[in-house]
Structures are given as structure tokens and as C-alpha cells.
Amino acid sequence: MRIGVLTAGGDCPGLNAVIRSVVHRGVAAHGDEVIGFEDGFRGLLEGHVRPLDLDDVGGILALGGTILGSSRLERARLHEAVEGARQLTTAYGLDALIPIGGEGTLTAARMLSDAGMPVVGVPKTIDNDICGTDRTFGFDTAVTVATEAIDRLKTTAESHQRVMVVEVMGRHAGWIALESGMAGGAHGICVPERPFDPADLVAMVTERFSRRKKFAVVCVAEGAHPAEGTMAYGRGAVDQFGHERFFGIGNRLAAELESRLGTEARPVILGHVQRGGVPTPYDRVLATRFGWHAVEAAHAGAFGTMTALRGTGIERVPLAEAVAELKRVPPDRMREAESVF
Amino acid sequence: MRIGVLTAGGDCPGLNAVIRSVVHRGVAAHGDEVIGFEDGFRGLLEGHVRPLDLDDVGGILALGGTILGSSRLERARLHEAVEGARQLTTAYGLDALIPIGGEGTLTAARMLSDAGMPVVGVPKTIDNDICGTDRTFGFDTAVTVATEAIDRLKTTAESHQRVMVVEVMGRHAGWIALESGMAGGAHGICVPERPFDPADLVAMVTERFSRRKKFAVVCVAEGAHPAEGTMAYGRGAVDQFGHERFFGIGNRLAAELESRLGTEARPVILGHVQRGGVPTPYDRVLATRFGWHAVEAAHAGAFGTMTALRGTGIERVPLAEAVAELKRVPPDRMREAESVF
Amino acid sequence: MRIGVLTAGGDCPGLNAVIRSVVHRGVAAHGDEVIGFEDGFRGLLEGHVRPLDLDDVGGILALGGTILGSSRLERARLHEAVEGARQLTTAYGLDALIPIGGEGTLTAARMLSDAGMPVVGVPKTIDNDICGTDRTFGFDTAVTVATEAIDRLKTTAESHQRVMVVEVMGRHAGWIALESGMAGGAHGICVPERPFDPADLVAMVTERFSRRKKFAVVCVAEGAHPAEGTMAYGRGAVDQFGHERFFGIGNRLAAELESRLGTEARPVILGHVQRGGVPTPYDRVLATRFGWHAVEAAHAGAFGTMTALRGTGIERVPLAEAVAELKRVPPDRMREAESVF
Amino acid sequence: MRIGVLTAGGDCPGLNAVIRSVVHRGVAAHGDEVIGFEDGFRGLLEGHVRPLDLDDVGGILALGGTILGSSRLERARLHEAVEGARQLTTAYGLDALIPIGGEGTLTAARMLSDAGMPVVGVPKTIDNDICGTDRTFGFDTAVTVATEAIDRLKTTAESHQRVMVVEVMGRHAGWIALESGMAGGAHGICVPERPFDPADLVAMVTERFSRRKKFAVVCVAEGAHPAEGTMAYGRGAVDQFGHERFFGIGNRLAAELESRLGTEARPVILGHVQRGGVPTPYDRVLATRFGWHAVEAAHAGAFGTMTALRGTGIERVPLAEAVAELKRVPPDRMREAESVF
Structure with missing residues (x-):
């Protein structure tokens, strides 16, 4: 043939x-x-x-x-x-x-x-x-890369009593967020299939802090989105040329959590490292x-x-x-x- | 409960x-x-x-x-x-x-x-x-550890025009040998389920050398065994105290291949690194x-x-x-x- | 004692x-x-x-x-x-x-x-x-994490004929950018110690494309900055609440290169994964x-x-x-x- | 030029x-x-x-x-x-x-x-x-491969209350044993530069067991050797063809420790994985x-x-x-x- x-x-x-x-x-x-x-x-x-x-x-x-x-x-x-x-x-x-x-x-x-x-x-x-x-x-490679990142972020979150928001790939489906979140032991997982309410994440972090676990890691798929009306931080901002420039859900969620919790919350956007390499x-x-x-x-x-x-x-x-x-x-x-x- | x-x-x-x-x-x-x-x-x-x-x-x-x-x-x-x-x-x-x-x-x-x-x-x-x-x-971890070893051994085999025999775990079933062999691109895979004839491996290596691919990697499960009468090297040897000391299939197969091919063949026995760790x-x-x-x-x-x-x-x-x-x-x-x- | x-x-x-x-x-x-x-x-x-x-x-x-x-x-x-x-x-x-x-x-x-x-x-x-x-x-751990990321990004850049801009840590000194850039084979390295001109990077990418190497990776320290007057994209943008929100050098440089080259240029901001973990x-x-x-x-x-x-x-x-x-x-x-x- | x-x-x-x-x-x-x-x-x-x-x-x-x-x-x-x-x-x-x-x-x-x-x-x-x-x-790569192996072996040693003997490369100098032993937290390190007495290792393991640390890892360079007269297990054994077949120091030391301690001691010979690959x-x-x-x-x-x-x-x-x-x-x-x- x-x-x-x-x-x-x-x-x-x-x-x-x-x-x-x-x-x-x-x-x-x-x-x-x-x-x-x-x-x-x-x-x-x-x-x-x-x-x-x-x-x-x-x-x-x-x-x-x-x-x-x-x-x-x-x-x-x-x-x-x-x-x-x-x-x-x-x-x-x-x-x-x-x-x-x-x-x-x-x-x-x-x-x-x-x-x-x-x-x-x-x-x-x-x-x-x-x-x-x-x-x-x-998929397994992407999950592995994302999990290794969560593993690393956890120690920093714990040492600094901080919330980390990790944005992973997944525009329409949350498989990477689900499996890397489970494998990395993330405390919250947000997927496109289910709109989330930031208030639930705030409650989870607060509960952890009350148990003296003073850190948390949230794993969010790039396509995850808040339920309508639950989140203040929007996508857009306007730069000096009048162009709109966008923030992804990871950046927005970290900003939202930091502002609601009064605790440091840092975003990490893994991006293309999940789709290349060995x-x-x-x-x-x-x-x-x-x-x-x-x-x-x-x-x-x-x-x-x-x-x-x-x-x-x-x-x-x-x-x-x-x-x-x-x-x-x-x-x-x-x-x-x-x-x- | x-x-x-x-x-x-x-x-x-x-x-x-x-x-x-x-x-x-x-x-x-x-x-x-x-x-x-x-x-x-x-x-x-x-x-x-x-x-x-x-x-x-x-x-x-x-x-x-x-x-x-x-x-x-x-x-x-x-x-x-x-x-x-x-x-x-x-x-x-x-x-x-x-x-x-x-x-x-x-x-x-x-x-x-x-x-x-x-x-x-x-x-x-x-x-x-x-x-x-x-x-x-x-299992996935064991396969990953074994594959990483094969990846490393391949470059050395190639640089030195040498045969490498990697013995992986699997006493009764050859799953680790099969999947790490496939993932690592081993040129021969021996499993307990199918007795092997060293002559087939000799033929494979010879064929590769004739195509100017002057190296080969063989992945062998610890429980693999030669078909009866096909292999000269035995398991046992006797030490200075008269105690029997045993050689596993990896060591035996490397000795057998080296002696038949007249080309360096080195065994690597991965052992317990396959069953511990993260x-x-x-x-x-x-x-x-x-x-x-x-x-x-x-x-x-x-x-x-x-x-x-x-x-x-x-x-x-x-x-x-x-x-x-x-x-x-x-x-x-x-x-x-x-x-x- | x-x-x-x-x-x-x-x-x-x-x-x-x-x-x-x-x-x-x-x-x-x-x-x-x-x-x-x-x-x-x-x-x-x-x-x-x-x-x-x-x-x-x-x-x-x-x-x-x-x-x-x-x-x-x-x-x-x-x-x-x-x-x-x-x-x-x-x-x-x-x-x-x-x-x-x-x-x-x-x-x-x-x-x-x-x-x-x-x-x-x-x-x-x-x-x-x-x-x-x-x-x-x-430092060695941070360089290792950054290099692994560059290794992965290179294959994607090459498959898609794309420019990748990797932002690594280093606010005042460019050691991580220098060593991970060298180890990962980045085609451009920008450090805080030496203001850069985006035009030089544009020239480098153009030269590569002319040699049919249709991709490039630029490694930039978070503290690197363009020489005065050489870059259009600014740091700030204003969100719907009138708050300023900032873009780091990685995001800005990718936008600048994409706009000047007419070729896709994607930013990856490694962030805190460089400072945690094993x-x-x-x-x-x-x-x-x-x-x-x-x-x-x-x-x-x-x-x-x-x-x-x-x-x-x-x-x-x-x-x-x-x-x-x-x-x-x-x-x-x-x-x-x-x-x- | x-x-x-x-x-x-x-x-x-x-x-x-x-x-x-x-x-x-x-x-x-x-x-x-x-x-x-x-x-x-x-x-x-x-x-x-x-x-x-x-x-x-x-x-x-x-x-x-x-x-x-x-x-x-x-x-x-x-x-x-x-x-x-x-x-x-x-x-x-x-x-x-x-x-x-x-x-x-x-x-x-x-x-x-x-x-x-x-x-x-x-x-x-x-x-x-x-x-x-x-x-x-x-050297750094070899140490990294050896250390990853020790990391993995430690968890198995601990779970099974066992001694692990890891043989690493180094015929004339013990640098790999020294640094991978330190990095992996080995409890004993043997190098060619200093003949060792198995009795010292026996004492170390015994002391650990008495502190309820019921496992130990020993890292030994392939070129390390016992001080004269301190070790019973020899190098040679004779196979069925009358050929001498040799055991390296890792195998010998594990046999020696097991026999003296009455505790399982397993050898792992890392071999050529230390010299190939990325x-x-x-x-x-x-x-x-x-x-x-x-x-x-x-x-x-x-x-x-x-x-x-x-x-x-x-x-x-x-x-x-x-x-x-x-x-x-x-x-x-x-x-x-x-x-x-």
C-alpha cells in the first residue's frame, strides 16, 4: 500500500x-x-x-x-x-x-x-x-507537567502561608485540571463543565486556615468560568493605545481571592509547557x-x-x-x- | 463506620x-x-x-x-x-x-x-x-523508571556500538518489560510468557549492524527464560565457600550475546529502583x-x-x-x- | 553550644x-x-x-x-x-x-x-x-526548572513556526536567564544588567527564518527592560474599576515581537514554580x-x-x-x- | 582557522x-x-x-x-x-x-x-x-541519576526495614559516591580513597535500628574496597564451564551485611544509566x-x-x-x- x-x-x-x-x-x-x-x-x-x-x-x-x-x-x-x-x-x-x-x-x-x-x-x-x-x-504528559508544577508550588505556598492559583490548559473540558489537581493534591479544582462560585473557594481557604493549614492551592482550567454574578474581576483592561488586553481566569481568580481573603494569592499560568517536549x-x-x-x-x-x-x-x-x-x-x-x- | x-x-x-x-x-x-x-x-x-x-x-x-x-x-x-x-x-x-x-x-x-x-x-x-x-x-511508575533508564542507555549503546541488556522487574508477567520496552524503543523484548531463543536476538542485532545501526537494546523481564536448550550460560556459580551464587537472566543473556556476537554486550539490572519513590x-x-x-x-x-x-x-x-x-x-x-x- | x-x-x-x-x-x-x-x-x-x-x-x-x-x-x-x-x-x-x-x-x-x-x-x-x-x-534548582520548560517550549515553537518568550525569575540579576537560556539553547537572552533593544531580537528572528529555522525562543529575566524609547508596549492597563493592572516584561515583549514580526509570539511566565519543590x-x-x-x-x-x-x-x-x-x-x-x- | x-x-x-x-x-x-x-x-x-x-x-x-x-x-x-x-x-x-x-x-x-x-x-x-x-x-548528571535512585530506594528500604547497598560508578575516585550519597542522605559512603571495614557499617546499622530507624542505605563506589582481612565475601565464583565470574563490591557488600546483620540487605548496581542520556x-x-x-x-x-x-x-x-x-x-x-x- x-x-x-x-x-x-x-x-x-x-x-x-x-x-x-x-x-x-x-x-x-x-x-x-x-x-x-x-x-x-x-x-x-x-x-x-x-x-x-x-x-x-x-x-x-x-x-x-x-x-x-x-x-x-x-x-x-x-x-x-x-x-x-x-x-x-x-x-x-x-x-x-x-x-x-x-x-x-x-x-x-x-x-x-x-x-x-x-x-x-x-x-x-x-x-x-x-x-x-x-x-x-x-494527555498524560500534560497532566505530568502540571502536577510537577503543583508539587513545587505547594511547598512555597506552605512556607509563605499563601494561596496559589494554577491555571492549566483545557478550554472546553477540565480533564487536565481534574487529574493534575487530584495528583497534586490541589484543595480546589475548577473546570469548564461546572461554573464555580469564588465564595466556595473563599470558604474552603478560610476553613483550612482555621485548622492551622495556612495555605491552599487551587487548580483552574483555562476555560473555567465563574457562575454569573459571582465574581467582580473582569477580563478586560485597556492599555495606553486604547487596545483591550485580556486577563485569563487564573489571574482574575487570584486577584479575586486576594481581595476577598486579605491573604496573598498568586497566579501561575502554566501555558505551553504542557503541550511540548518529551x-x-x-x-x-x-x-x-x-x-x-x-x-x-x-x-x-x-x-x-x-x-x-x-x-x-x-x-x-x-x-x-x-x-x-x-x-x-x-x-x-x-x-x-x-x-x- | x-x-x-x-x-x-x-x-x-x-x-x-x-x-x-x-x-x-x-x-x-x-x-x-x-x-x-x-x-x-x-x-x-x-x-x-x-x-x-x-x-x-x-x-x-x-x-x-x-x-x-x-x-x-x-x-x-x-x-x-x-x-x-x-x-x-x-x-x-x-x-x-x-x-x-x-x-x-x-x-x-x-x-x-x-x-x-x-x-x-x-x-x-x-x-x-x-x-x-x-x-x-x-505499574506506571515502574514503567517510567525503566523507560528513563532505557532512554539513557540508548545513547551510550549508540556512542559505543554496543548491545545493552536491561533487566526489569516481572517475575511471572512481562508487563513492565513490554511497556518500558515499547516506550524506550528497545529492539528486543523478552517476557516470562514466551520463552525466547537467544539466536533470534543474535539475528536481530546482526541485521541492525548490517544496516549500519551499530547498537541495540534488549529489555528482559527478570522472569523471562530461554527456550530449553537454546542458551549456554547457566544460573549458578560456586564461590570460595562452596556456596552457590546466582546470576539473573540479564547477566546471563548479556554474557551469551557477547560470546555469540563478538560485540560488547553489557547488562544493567534495574532492581528495586522500580518499586520505590514518588x-x-x-x-x-x-x-x-x-x-x-x-x-x-x-x-x-x-x-x-x-x-x-x-x-x-x-x-x-x-x-x-x-x-x-x-x-x-x-x-x-x-x-x-x-x-x- | x-x-x-x-x-x-x-x-x-x-x-x-x-x-x-x-x-x-x-x-x-x-x-x-x-x-x-x-x-x-x-x-x-x-x-x-x-x-x-x-x-x-x-x-x-x-x-x-x-x-x-x-x-x-x-x-x-x-x-x-x-x-x-x-x-x-x-x-x-x-x-x-x-x-x-x-x-x-x-x-x-x-x-x-x-x-x-x-x-x-x-x-x-x-x-x-x-x-x-x-x-x-x-539557583541550580531554579535553572533546572526553567531549562526543562524551555526544552518543552522549543518543540512546540518549532512545530508551529512560532516565537516563544519565556520569562524567568531575576529582578536585579540575570543569572537564571543566562544559565537556563544557555542550557535550553535560547536564541535570545535578556537580563537586567543590559537594557535590550527589541529590534535586535526582531533581527535575530528574521535571520533565523531566512535560514529556514522558522522558530525562536527568547529567555527574558523578569527584571530585564528595554533601552529607553525602543519599545511601544507599556506596562499598564486600566481595568473596569479604574485600577491599573500590570503586564510583566514577558507579556509585553511577546506582544511587541508579534506586532513587529507579524509572526505568532507567545509568552510563558514561569513564576513561582522556580522557587519551590525538591x-x-x-x-x-x-x-x-x-x-x-x-x-x-x-x-x-x-x-x-x-x-x-x-x-x-x-x-x-x-x-x-x-x-x-x-x-x-x-x-x-x-x-x-x-x-x- | x-x-x-x-x-x-x-x-x-x-x-x-x-x-x-x-x-x-x-x-x-x-x-x-x-x-x-x-x-x-x-x-x-x-x-x-x-x-x-x-x-x-x-x-x-x-x-x-x-x-x-x-x-x-x-x-x-x-x-x-x-x-x-x-x-x-x-x-x-x-x-x-x-x-x-x-x-x-x-x-x-x-x-x-x-x-x-x-x-x-x-x-x-x-x-x-x-x-x-x-x-x-x-559529573552532575551522573550524580543526579544516582541520587534519584537513592531517593527511590530509601522509601522501599524504610517500608521493608531493610538495608540497601547502592553501587555507583567511580573506579579510582569516589566523587559520585560522595555527592550522590550526601544528596540522597545515604547513611554510609564507601570510596576508593579510603578502604572500609564492614564492621563499621554493621555498627552504624545496628545503632540506627536501636533508635527505631529500621533501615539504612549504603552508597558504595565501584572501586571501593574493604581494608585487608575485614571481609569474608570474595570476588570470584566459578560457573559450570569452569569460568570465573565476578561479583562487584555492591553485591559482595550486601551479602556480607546480610550475613552479619541477619537483616535483609539488597544490592542495586546502577551501572551505565549514570553515563548516558540528557x-x-x-x-x-x-x-x-x-x-x-x-x-x-x-x-x-x-x-x-x-x-x-x-x-x-x-x-x-x-x-x-x-x-x-x-x-x-x-x-x-x-x-x-x-x-x-
Whole structure:
């Protein structure tokens, strides 16, 4: 077979491990020819493509980023790709295309598949918010980076009798906040799925201080937001040019807590360190398995699917199912994190 | 309720996270009283017990080891415990006992349960070989430690054109070897489930050298063994006192490969570093969830069960099911690891 | 002897290692009695003191933060302490006081010493800006945390053809920016010692892009500032309450570069993760040696000094010398970092 | 100038950082031409050489191993090189050769220099045993790996009331044992510089157990040895083929302690994980500075020297001084490590 592979969307630890695995399984086990499109779908449209042989993927298993580059595709160009799906398939002589990406990429993959391109998707998101799979690679690494930060912040909070507000990634789903908050022993966790009331955090901190635990750590997802009318600090401020400049929820919440508690509250915004660098062993294994099974799916002609972790096995899930909705943190997972002191 | 907790068997990262979670959920959410038995079942038999309150579990979430101590119980004493199960329950006023341990401990737990003690088990093993649960805590940490070692060894192997043989834990099951081997990109993986032939490894190394990849890393579980008659190097040697002294499979395999290949082959035996120290975030979350759900199971009267990870949720599994057999690496998981170059 | 110890100022990895070492050397080798003052000089003034025996310092070698707590002392209270130096010494029966702290603390230590208190200081700052010693403990840990962040950000920058601006600690001296920038391979480094011109960074990025290296990482100390008139983006903005809210140099520089380059430039503000948590082995060794030598200095009657690293040995340096001026990054160290591509 | 660079001897984290720095400083700042000899001096003798340009050293700063390969040179071939020193210099058009290596390599470098080759050495050893420089790169990484292992082993030792014997590298000098032992809080440290008596370790463990600290960790350098007549367990054993097979000091000492104490004592031999993989930030900075200054030394015509860390600066030290003797752990450094409990 002739298999194309591309990576699209935001950076995610494990992308290179998938690419490597596709090449290993395809080239070495099946005698396939593998080609890589550069910078995501843009390479597919513009003909930026290169052969991927065993030597090209040497030493990249633990390498962060993606050797193929990535980009986000504008809607117009996506439609261009969908309309030309059959021609592109023929032009490159593709027997299968394996796009590795998040919700947007998998939606595009589904459209290309419906338009006649033989597609097997591989889900990718540090946010863990794709349906149909128990976990996505990159998530464990993001949680690990965030937890290591919380571990460090706790000792400082305790030594200085201070509140720390850690903002982690997660625009639409709070998985990183939930798991890094649990793993780091955060005393409060705020996720997009459930609007929070700063008064509850104030009560928690006050209660801790009354027990002589004179510090607290709050872990807040970037997409978390206060219930309406519960928070004074707004998002915007206007700079000397009259431009609006925004503060994220971490900065706002720290300011709010400090002003209500009369105790130092410091924000830490982890940002992009959560999405780059060496993947954890968990993510390397999952990414490697996804690549292996994507090639098998291609050889089985199981197009229009994506690889998914279900329990301990890798299964094929229809792309339609994967992109139907976001996978959000359910209430019972939040309950498991509540009894932390 | 009055809940007893104990840790038994080998060290495992995440034990303290379970203890902490039991106390948090029991004491703070349910108003339970929690007591800890020291050094495993021995504390139960000999009355070494202490109250566990919120303050006793402060700061232990990420701490390796177990604040309660651990021990392995002799068979005779186990029978003593089983025969006195009801009396012990009454004497300590136990409404539930939560033993945290591996196969031996869970077998004991089942016997105690059958004898009338209200038991909810929590499975623990770095080896990941307990049935009924997708994963056990401690395993991710062990894999991480082993993978970091392989990462380091690879650069040395490459610089010196050398074969490295890494022996990891896993007496009866090869999960650590499988996953750290995959994550570290080992070129050969040997597990107890499948006797290996050194000739296959010799062929793999030779093939690599012929492609100018002049190094290789082999990851071997301590319980792996050669197919009968395939290996010259034996286990034993006799020292100056006439005592037998043993060499593990890592040392033997390195000697065998070096002698057959005429190329340097060095063994590294990772040993106990795999079972101690700070648990990974993954293990902290799993351990915390297990503790939370064990308390809920106790309150639900679901005795004779253990907590188990199934997909993304924590379920209750009969202890009988958990200890029926060991969970071994199935052939299809081994196949996923074969296409590595 | 009766030796008092206290920790003052900002959190710094290694504080507990010093405390432990003072107790080990004092109690076990010399038969001293060691007492700890809580929350820095405040404990000395307000009588919050506790005995420190071998058991009290068990397990704290690698623990971040300080078991004694810390605080910053107001000037008025410092003068109170200085005026009462002899009475305090007598009241506590102190034969020596070992304050562990940064420039402010060592200045206070010097004043107390001049006023008759038997003081041996131990220098502490993650910023590495204290004169008289080659290095301070805490610095290596801060550099390590910052470097790990840069390592992760680089892969994301490269995958997305983006500029990353990493703001690290260092208000008055750029040591952390210099060493983490060098260790992480940052393409630009901005320190407080040398005002920078954003145009130079724009030129560097442009040159890189022209060589098809389509990403760059800039490491900027929080105290770095643009040369006058070179930067459009200001510090302040006004929120909906009319309050000024400030943006640090990292945010401003990213905005400035993005606007000038027309390329995405993202800020990451590392913040307090640099000053908490487990100290590196380097810092543990240095902190342990400082504690050991501080006790020896006390027994030698070498008051008014602080411990200092000089080459490979620990020496005694007059406190006056240590606080005379800040240790800033000299031009030749900056030159060593310039040839990075 | 035309500058040659090569790496020789055992693997050491930071080698690639030196190579990169030589290229950056040479090519970009001075307009030099840099060439790399493969597999150490062997490449010089056999003409395995390749140009090193800026692109060749992209992304290698944090990479373990050496992109040039390494080897140990037999004595005969060294003499061949020395005799042909001038011809080799002319043949390659070398204005300077920068060999990066340990004691053996620097001795060869000195002989080549004496024979007329323009040489500037860069010292390299994880053992830190080269005279003339405060530290060598690679050492900090080795200490960090060893300390992380001790950290992990301590929790297991404590949970199981067990003695752990950790064998670390250091054949002739005990620097790694000293610093990782101090950083990890080992209760006993054995170095080659001072023959030890197992009875002292037995006494230490016994004393700890009597204080209810029922565990101990002993850190022993591979080159440490018992004082004559103090230890029963020998090195050798004879296998089924009549071959002698050897046990290192870690295995022997654990057997000895277990037999004398009647308490479990387990050996862990860290081995090659200490010399491979990602260098710590400290080592990356030191390696980068060494490379930078080696190029400057070449341009200054300061041949016959090596770069050396002295205090905070990099200086030029005659090669003769560097190889005159090994740098051993002095008694006063051992004394600093004695008060550990």
C-alpha cells in the first residue's frame, strides 16, 4: 500500500511516536510505502510531501513536536480539499491517509472520508476531550507537567502561608485540571463543565486556615468560568493605545481571592509547557499502539474510522462517533476529587 | 463506620495515596473512624494499630513507601488470622477492613472475607498482573523508571556500538518489560510468557549492524527464560565457600550475546529502583480513586470485592475473580511490540 | 553550644537541607542543643521557638520549602531586634544564631552581629546574586526548572513556526536567564544588567527564518527592560474599576515581537514554580555543606561571617563583604552566550 | 582557522553540547571551518572525517551520547598517531585539534601536542577525577541519576526495614559516591580513597535500628574496597564451564551485611544509566562554556592547554598539569559527609 500521514492542529507529545509507528508497521511489516505531508492538510493541498523510510524515523520516539510540522487549516481550504478528495487521492496514489489530529482534524477527516478518500484517523489532544476513546496520547504528559508544577508550588505556598492559583490548559473540558489537581493534591479544582462560585473557594481557604493549614492551592482550567454574578474581576483592561488586553481566569481568580481573603494569592499560568517536549512512557506506548493499529485498519479497509483505546485494547471507532460531541468531565469524576483536605 | 486499613507485600508507589484517600473520604465525607494496622496483617494479629486522622495523612500523597509499614505474612500466621477472623473483627470493632496488596494479600483477603470479616480489597502491584482490573497503581511508575533508564542507555549503546541488556522487574508477567520496552524503543523484548531463543536476538542485532545501526537494546523481564536448550550460560556459580551464587537472566543473556556476537554486550539490572519513590501522576490518581471507591464499597456493604479500573470507571470486582489467575501479557500485545527497528 | 537557626525571605529549594545539616552536625557531632525560630526573625522577636533534634529533621533533606516557615521582616521590627540584640541573645541563651536568607536577611544578620549577637549567616537565593560566594543553593534548582520548560517550549515553537518568550525569575540579576537560556539553547537572552533593544531580537528572528529555522525562543529575566524609547508596549492597563493592572516584561515583549514580526509570539511566565519543590542534588550538597560549615564556624567563634563556596571549598566570608553589593552578570559571561543559533 | 574536533573514551552527558559550542563559536563568530573525526582518534588515523556546519549541530544540545562516535585507542595506534603528528596536522590542514576526553585522551592530547600538533583539550569524565578543573561536565548528571535512585530506594528500604547497598560508578575516585550519597542522605559512603571495614557499617546499622530507624542505605563506589582481612565475601565464583565470574563490591557488600546483620540487605548496581542520556542544565552550561573557550584558546594560540573551571571562570590549564595525577576525594570532603543520620 501507499500510505500518507500528516499531523494537524496544536502540538501534542507523542505525534512523532505515531509517525514512527506507522512507518515501522507499514514499511517493515507490510512492505508499504509511506509518505508524509508537511504542515498538516496544507501539505496535502500544496504538494509538500516527502517519503518516510525507516531511517527517517530513527531517534524520534521520545522527541516532542512533529517532524512533519503542523498547521491549522482555514475553512475555505478545507472545502477545497473535500471537493478535490478523489483527485488528491489519485494524484498521490494514496491507498490510505492517516491524519493525526484533534476534533477539528477528525471532523475534516470525516468529511474527506465521506467524499471518497480512504481515511483512518488517529485522535490527538492533550485535553483528552475526544469521544470514543478512553484516553488520548499527550494527555498524560500534560497532566505530568502540571502536577510537577503543583508539587513545587505547594511547598512555597506552605512556607509563605499563601494561596496559589494554577491555571492549566483545557478550554472546553477540565480533564487536565481534574487529574493534575487530584495528583497534586490541589484543595480546589475548577473546570469548564461546572461554573464555580469564588465564595466556595473563599470558604474552603478560610476553613483550612482555621485548622492551622495556612495555605491552599487551587487548580483552574483555562476555560473555567465563574457562575454569573459571582465574581467582580473582569477580563478586560485597556492599555495606553486604547487596545483591550485580556486577563485569563487564573489571574482574575487570584486577584479575586486576594481581595476577598486579605491573604496573598498568586497566579501561575502554566501555558505551553504542557503541550511540548518529551512524552511520558504512557503516551509513547499509546501513540505507538495507535500508529500500529491505524496501519492494520488501513490494510483491513476499515476506512472512516479512528483508532481508540477501550479498556486495555485498541479498537476502531467510526469517525462520526468521535466527533459527535466533546467528551466532558462527568459529575461523578468531579465527586471523586471533592474529598481533598 | 470504623474502618481498618493495612498495606502488605512489596513496596509500591501509590500506597500512601490510597491510605490518604481512605482517610479523606472516610473521615471527612462520612464521619468514619479510620485505624491503621502496622506492618500488614502482622499488625492486625499483634495489635499494632493506630488512629488515622486527617492530620496523619497530610503531605503523603506523593510520598513513596507506606507510612503503615509492610510485611509478608507466613502461611501459618495467615491461617491463624483466618480462624480468628470474626474475633478480630469484633475485637477491633471493625465495620470494614481495607487491605491493600498484591495477589497474596488479596488471596488472604478473600479467605478472611469467606471467614466472616467485612473486607474490601485494593489491588496493588507494580507488575500489573492482577486480573479483573485494567491496571494497578505502581505499574506506571515502574514503567517510567525503566523507560528513563532505557532512554539513557540508548545513547551510550549508540556512542559505543554496543548491545545493552536491561533487566526489569516481572517475575511471572512481562508487563513492565513490554511497556518500558515499547516506550524506550528497545529492539528486543523478552517476557516470562514466551520463552525466547537467544539466536533470534543474535539475528536481530546482526541485521541492525548490517544496516549500519551499530547498537541495540534488549529489555528482559527478570522472569523471562530461554527456550530449553537454546542458551549456554547457566544460573549458578560456586564461590570460595562452596556456596552457590546466582546470576539473573540479564547477566546471563548479556554474557551469551557477547560470546555469540563478538560485540560488547553489557547488562544493567534495574532492581528495586522500580518499586520505590514518588509515584507518577497517573498512579496517584488511580490510587486516590481506589481509596475513594473502597470506602464507598464499604458503606454500600459490598464486601468480598476489590476496587478495579475498567475502562475509565472504577468498579467492584469479586475477590474470587481477581485471584483466580495471574493476568499475563497476551500474544496480541506482544505482536504490537514486534515492529520496532 | 546552644544554636538557634531561622529561615527568612522567599522560598528556596535547599532550606530544609541546611536546617537538617545544622542539626546533624551540631547535635550528633558536637553535642549541641539546636533550637529553631519560626517564621524567620518574627519567631525570634515573638518567642516562637522549638527544639530541633535528630528526629525532627528526619526525611526533610529533599523536601522543598522550610519546616520553620519564613517571613519578610518590616524595617521597624528589624530595628527592634537590633536594639535588643544582646537581650535576645541572653534571653534565649544563644551561643550562636544561624540565619539562612538572602540579601535582606544577611544585612539584618550583619546589623545584629554588629550589635553583639553571635551570628553566622548562610546565604540563600535562587537568583544567585549574593557576592562573596561562587553560587548559592536554590539557583541550580531554579535553572533546572526553567531549562526543562524551555526544552518543552522549543518543540512546540518549532512545530508551529512560532516565537516563544519565556520569562524567568531575576529582578536585579540575570543569572537564571543566562544559565537556563544557555542550557535550553535560547536564541535570545535578556537580563537586567543590559537594557535590550527589541529590534535586535526582531533581527535575530528574521535571520533565523531566512535560514529556514522558522522558530525562536527568547529567555527574558523578569527584571530585564528595554533601552529607553525602543519599545511601544507599556506596562499598564486600566481595568473596569479604574485600577491599573500590570503586564510583566514577558507579556509585553511577546506582544511587541508579534506586532513587529507579524509572526505568532507567545509568552510563558514561569513564576513561582522556580522557587519551590525538591532541590536538585547539586543544591542539596551545597546546602548540606553550608549547614555543616556554619556549625563549625560557630564553634570556631567566627561570628559576623557567612559560609561561601569558593572554587571547591567552603570558606568564611565577612557579612560586610557579602552585602556590599549585588553580584551581577558580568559582560564576559554574556558574551559566552551570544554565539547561539 | 580549520579546527578538528573529536570525542574519545567512555560516554558522558554533555559531549554533544561541547561539539555544538565549538561549531557555533568557530563557524559563526570566527568564520572558522570545523571538521569532526569519527570514533575518536581512530577517525583521525583512518581518515573518517566530516564537515561540521551550523545545521549539523542543530538540536543536539540536550542529546546524550556523541554524534561523532567514540572509541578507546590501543596504545600502539596512539604511538602511530604521535609519530605522525605533524604529517596528520598538515594532511588535514588543521590549525587546531580539540579532543574531548578523559585522562587517557588528555594524556594522548599532551603527547600529540609535544609532538607538534596544535591541541586544545577539553576535559570530560563523569567521575570528576581530572586535576586542574573544579568540575567536569557529565559529573552532575551522573550524580543526579544516582541520587534519584537513592531517593527511590530509601522509601522501599524504610517500608521493608531493610538495608540497601547502592553501587555507583567511580573506579579510582569516589566523587559520585560522595555527592550522590550526601544528596540522597545515604547513611554510609564507601570510596576508593579510603578502604572500609564492614564492621563499621554493621555498627552504624545496628545503632540506627536501636533508635527505631529500621533501615539504612549504603552508597558504595565501584572501586571501593574493604581494608585487608575485614571481609569474608570474595570476588570470584566459578560457573559450570569452569569460568570465573565476578561479583562487584555492591553485591559482595550486601551479602556480607546480610550475613552479619541477619537483616535483609539488597544490592542495586546502577551501572551505565549514570553515563548516558540528557545532560543536566549544569552540565550543558559547563560543556557549552568549555567549547566556547576551547575555540578562543585556539585562536589565541594557547596550545598544549585544556579548558578548566576555576571558581566561576573558565581558564586555560597546561595539559601536563591536568594529567599529572588523578583528583581524588580529600579527607576533609569525606568528613563533611560523616554527620548523617
